[in-house]
Amino acid sequence: MNQLKNAWITVNRQCNLRCRWCYAGSIDFQKTSDMPVPLAKKLIDLIAQTGIKNIALTGGEPACYEGLGELIGYISSRGLNAVLITNGVALSDLAFWESLRLQGLSSLNLSLKGGSEEDYRKNTGVEAYGQTLQAISNVASSDINYVVSMVLSSDNIGTYLRAVKDAVDFGGKEFHFSFEHDFSVLDENEDVYDIQKVFQLVDGFQNSYEKLSEITKGHFQLHQSLPICIWDKKLIQKLTEKNQIITSCQLLERSGLVFDTDGSLIPCNLMHQVSVGKYGEDFQDIDSFMAFWNAPETKEIYQGICNYPGKACHYCKEKHHCGGGCISNWYHYSYDQLMEAFRVEKLL
């Protein structure tokens, strides 16, 4: 369970979009917080020594980071897989895309933020839907592994298939869907969450499943982050048989390393407010890192964050597979409130 599998380096927090749901918004898409390239290289050296093979560069928007090509080249020269997480806008420029590819990029996650020019502008504040589709076309013409990803929420679950269809028309072949998470409580924001949105999302996905399968020819994965027990069992079975579902995450499995722009180890990209430790202070080489990572105090921090949300979870046979869902859920409602709302929903 605790084997390290993947690492993420957050190279910046600045971005060329202003997505309504984005966690980088809570620090105002800071332009001043770019990670120094030498620090990024030291982290790559450290990660390489842990045995992790995949290093994802994320942000903010990594395409706005000056050292991006250099870091891709550095990761690749160490025999590791450089993965780019991007909104794709900058990759509509074929020469820029080629320059990254030639540095040895291994794979790409290109995220779509809407299903039409208007929708995209509404969600991101920028008119760049056409550019994102052009980027998909550029990437699709190369031999690089890539997925087109989309964050689903109750706001877009009724319309997301439009975006998927357009992406397929421009060459998208593999799709990845995840759910919107709201960690703004960590910024001490007041919480105004409507629990019904959970069921709108679940029902919306369920109702769109057949059409989604038809459009993508079944080539998608849903990274769902709710307790599995609130889903229709038959749908979960179908998704599992077709390898179309991911139910846990690196945090619940303690299988990933996520570094913020200042070298802090954070539990998850969406939790920049929580530093577990920091490069240069708590560790600086593989020996001090492993001592830090395996220290009871560090394990306790992760255990404290990842407790099962409900008593019933402890007795559930799916518990390792499910993990209880994303911890951000429990900032808005308790497990018991969710289950009560689920029972009422089923009666309606």
Ligand SMILES: C[S@@+](CC[C@H](N)C(=O)[O-])C[C@H]1O[C@@H](n2cnc3c(N)ncnc32)[C@H](O)[C@@H]1O
């Ligand atoms: C922050 S972005 C960084 C990389 C790049 N700028 C992009 O948009 O793909 C990484 C991914 O996290 C998603 N994301 C941002 N805020 C989120 C949230 N509150 N809940 C779930 N996903 C979120 C984005 O939509 C994007 O797909």
